[in-house]
Amino acid sequence: MEMALVTGVSKGLGFQISKILTEQNIEVIGLSRSTNEKVQSLITNSKGRYSHISADLTHLDDIESLMKRVCERIADAKPHKLYVVNNASMVEPIERVGFLDHHAIQKAVQLNLLAPMLINNTLLKELRNEAVEVIIVNVTSGAAERPIHGWSVYNATKAAVNMHTEVAGLEQENTNGSNKIVAFSPGIMDTEMQGTIRSAEEDAFADINTFLGFKTNGKLRQPSDVAKALVGLILNEQLQNGKIYHVDELI
Template sequence: MQASTVAIVTGASRGLGQALALGLMQADTRLTTVARSHDPKLAEHAAATGCTLQQVQSDLANPSAAERVAKQVVAGLPAGAKRYVLINNAGTVHPIHQAADLDNAAAITAAFSLNVTSVMLITAAFLQAVKPLQADCRIINISSGAGRNPTAGWGVYCATKAALDHYSNVLHAENHGVRIVSLAPGVVDTGMQETIRGSTSIDFPNVERFAQLHAQGQLAAPADVAGRILRYLSSDDFGTTVLDDIRNHA
């Protein structure tokens, strides 16, 4: 069966990325996922749904690896699909420190490589591959409210997400013939939230608020957020607003 949708999702082995990958799986979909590890759950669901799945294992925090992956995942994109989708979801909140303690160059560089550089590399390869196809092409960059509001202790995370937002604005301004949204997903119950709750109040003064959100059951389930994101992705007004928040959509 010829694929009707061709999709790429990064950071797909757990949390929101995994939920997005699972939600995309249909018999007429060709899905490529990128993560540091192979995910048996994705493989099992692909077999059950008839989705064509390719799992690429790589650490996108490594710029050289990200460059190789960017070329690999788009090299075999089939022509003739109705829709081509790229969801840049991989990201990290590390390192969490006050600005005076952000003195680990390797940790800072890895965060920028994962949150920004890999997005640029994979997006560039995607644009080069889909431009001749003249199809419906859509890109979601998973951003964060942290890129739009300063948060003490998140100097690196806020900076990378702000960079992602502005990069998305540039993509839109360049008019590559794709619809682009930098989308904040809200507060989702993922491994990143566990990392945040494990912070010290010295590094992250707002840690107690996130602990309370978890204790009070106020974190959104990844599957629920993924469902909303995928409904928005398929909507006619997708891309009308470049910097958006999924909580603005049903």
Template sequence: MSSLVWISGASAGIGAALAASVPYDDVRVIDLSRRGGGPAEHFKADLSDPADWARVEQHFREELTGYDGERVVFIHNAGTITPIGPADGVPGDEYTRAVLLNSAAPQVLGRAFLRAIADLTCERHLVMLSSGAAKTAYAGWSSYNAGKAAVEHWVRTVGAEQEERTGGRCRVIAVAPGVVDTAMQSEIRATDERDFPTVGRFHQLKETGALSTPAEAAAGIWSVLNRDLRNGSCVDLRDL
């Protein structure tokens, strides 16, 4: 096995498209998700549950102990837009789950991956999926907006750490794929304007054919790994 790739949320959407289009030969692909059922081997984990973060960390350690392949990649794709609505008007349990999944899980799992690869000498990449929502404050998306902003600043910080402390032992980057025609987009368009005042823009994007496909997004994300980007870069596929 020359490459080992983890993709969180690879059971559907962009994650499944990433798993189906890994551009390496002799590769093992592992999906970290609750449901599984996509094109990759499945490690069952609820990434909104801190207890499962510990299980994923142990899984990383076990799989990478003695690893002698050419490349290790972790693409953290899992996230949720639910619940959509004003922060003071959505269910507390759903909101807590979204904050854990969107904000905390990327940092905790990213740290766990970096710890697990610390002694390896092969090619290593940690890729966090971001969004234009990291920079644009969409009313009704507070947990999602804040989560993506946290991901980008974590990447900037940890990318700098990797460069300064280890000479770039692992390249850490964030990639925003643009607006992609996934189940999340369907959920957004089904939202009442009272909960998401900008919903009309997303109807227009669908009607005008402005959405990219998951396969297009996946191809763009994989291509970023071949670009000469500095550690800690946060890029948008629409700007490349």
């Protein structure tokens, strides 16, 4: 038996990953702040393979207790493999340093960086003595590798996610165990996040016309196509601990 834990599942890439995994007969636990008709339909149509937990991952004090409960459920189910996809993130705030709201900075750092770090740490701690191979994928971004005007918070958090992945992957490799920790860069997709980017003020985001062009020129991939690439990677490929995988290498 195989299980999966996916965050940010109410829309976009997270929803599509969850849907494809259930179609592969993998039991999926989805985490997001809320549900919607798509999530409810997936719950109904998955024949018990999908369940949802409402959780706000910006509330850091709740993550450890939440993940301990999830780990108890996983341990009771006794899967031989667990896939974890840390997908939840936000691109906001889009603004120049010196104009940023401190609360917005804190919220983004909590969701984009601290939440996956706490999730990964708790999972590996609580499942250490269980006979389960843990495959962790941290969803990152090309923004981790190049500076973008107005994206100091998003760039910084995704760059930190990459380094967390590389260090944690190195540690797992040095244990000679079966666990894997990698990152996945999904490229530009036709999601609500892109809509948020296109609605930014030009003073705050100097590259806005480039991103407007991605939409008008049909350069945005569908989340379903990117999700297929990610699921194919984790199900079918021999993963290299600590590696940052890019969607362009897989599609």
